[in-house]
Amino acid sequence: MxxxxxxxxxxxxxxxxxxxxxxxxxxxxxxxxxxxxxxxxxxxxxxxxxxxxxxxxxxxxxxxxxxxxxxLLGGMEQSGSSKYGVFVLGTIYDDIHDIGKNIVTTVMRSNGFEVIDLGVDVPTAKFIEAIKEYKPKVVGISCLLTTCFDNVKECIQAIEDAGLRNDTKILIGGGPVDEATGKYVKADVVAKNAQNTVDYCKELVEV
Ligand code: B12
The missing domain is CATH 1.10.1240.10 (Methionine synthase domain)
Structure with missing residues (x-):
């Protein structure tokens, strides 16, 4: 540091x-x-x-x-290959923070994932549509506002209710998100940074 x-x-x-x-x-x-x-x-x-x-x-x-x-940072260029499959991610609705999400996108791409970035303020229906279309093994939800934790919870519940959770793990991240948040919103994993995300996703797809 x-x-x-x-x-x-x-x-x-x-x-x-x-x-x-x-x-x-x-x-x-x-x-x-x-x-x-x-x-x-x-x-x-x-x-x-x-x-x-x-x-x-x-x-x-x-x-x-x-x-x-x-x-200014090189060395995180996009590889263009998608040897590890698709990763869908977006910032939950009512939240427009995207710096962390964009870093995760860049680092995942440079590590061989095809990333479908849904952007910010993403409604639940858009996450569900993307899961149906791309069938990702992992979906990431970014959330920087504690006032949006309930939105993440609602989104994850809706994904489960749509029967889309059996083959898809849900990863959450963002400054104020911690293990307690993960439990509250019923996420599979909480990632503190982009490298954690890559490590976890690689482990998952290599099983
Ligand atoms: C920059 C910033 C803004 C910018 C955002 C610009 C942008 N394009 O993103 C602007 C000015 C727009 C903004 C607005 C607001 N903000 Co703001 N913002 C911040 C600040 C200072 C930095 C966030 C950031 O970019 N950090 C740097 C990145 C690299 O870190 P990161 O996001 O945590 O991401 C890393 C990891 O968390 C992880 N990660 C992130 N997302 C994901 C997703 C997945 C799937 C995974 C696996 C990992 C992962 O990997 C990333 C890389 O390592 C934070 C302070 C903080 N501590 O976070 C406040 C903060 C988040 N904001 C806050 C607030 C209150 C607001 C506003 C409500 C202010 C207002 N009065 O209008 C609005 C809300 C707008 C909205 N509806 O979203 C509060 C939230 C408090 C709370 N309890 O919820 C914070 C915590 C500041 C504070 N301490 O008060 N904000």
Whole structure:
């Protein structure tokens, strides 16, 4: 973890963030480790927002800085092959956060999965339609708002009621999601980051 990068991200110091990302990349640091530092910094941005030190404009700014920084990261190019099959994912309805979901998409693609990204604010019906169409072994639901946990729960229950859960595991992720959330919404697995997601999905398809 780069302390300088975590702090610059938290302080929304765009120039230092970009400079540090370039430097770490040149030193050969794994792009996923760089993302972990940026993610940690975003966590601090979130706390400052909660404590009213930051406002919505700072949240928006943080997303811009993060996206700019992640564009500098090579080594996560899409492989184009789909040797591990299809992974469907989207951000649950009423939630428009997509940075984490987009990272998961990129990293899954670069690890040989075909990813169907349903976007943000995805209604339950759209998840169900996609499961019927693509028959994925794993479906991912991203959720960054605690107020949307019930939406995830409803979505997972609807997938089960439609008889689509026997061959499909449901993976959830997003900043505030933890094991207790996983139990509450009845997900199969909770993933803390993109690498966890890849490891779990590979294990599952290789069985
Ligand atoms: C940036 C940001 C925004 C941006 C989002 C821009 C975008 N395009 O995504 C904007 C400004 C739009 C925004 C809006 C809001 N936000 Co906001 N936001 C954040 C912030 C600071 C960072 C989120 C982020 O991108 N992190 C970096 C990424 C890389 O991390 P990540 O999302 O966790 O993803 C990783 C893992 O979790 C995992 N993962 C993520 N998704 C998935 C999915 C699957 C399937 C898997 C397997 C893994 C996985 O892998 C990723 C990579 O490692 C968080 C703070 C935080 N701690 O998360 C608040 C936060 C989520 N927001 C919050 C709030 C309150 C809001 C607003 C309601 C504010 C408002 N008053 O309008 C709105 C809601 C809009 C809506 N309806 O969705 C709160 C939520 C609090 C709560 N208890 O629910 C937070 C926690 C801030 C806080 N502490 O108060 N936000």
């Amino acid at each position: 780069s302390k300088r990068l975590v702090e610059a991200m938290a302080d929304l110091d765009e120039d230092v963030v970009l400079e540090e990302v370039k430097a770490l990349k040149e030193q050969g640091v794994d792009p996923l480790d760089i993302i972990a530092s940026l993610q940690e910094g975003m966590g601090i941005v979130g706390k400052r927002f909660e404590e009213k030190e930051y406002f919505l404009s700072e949240l928006i700014m943080s997303a811009e800085v993060f996206n700019e920084a992640s564009q």
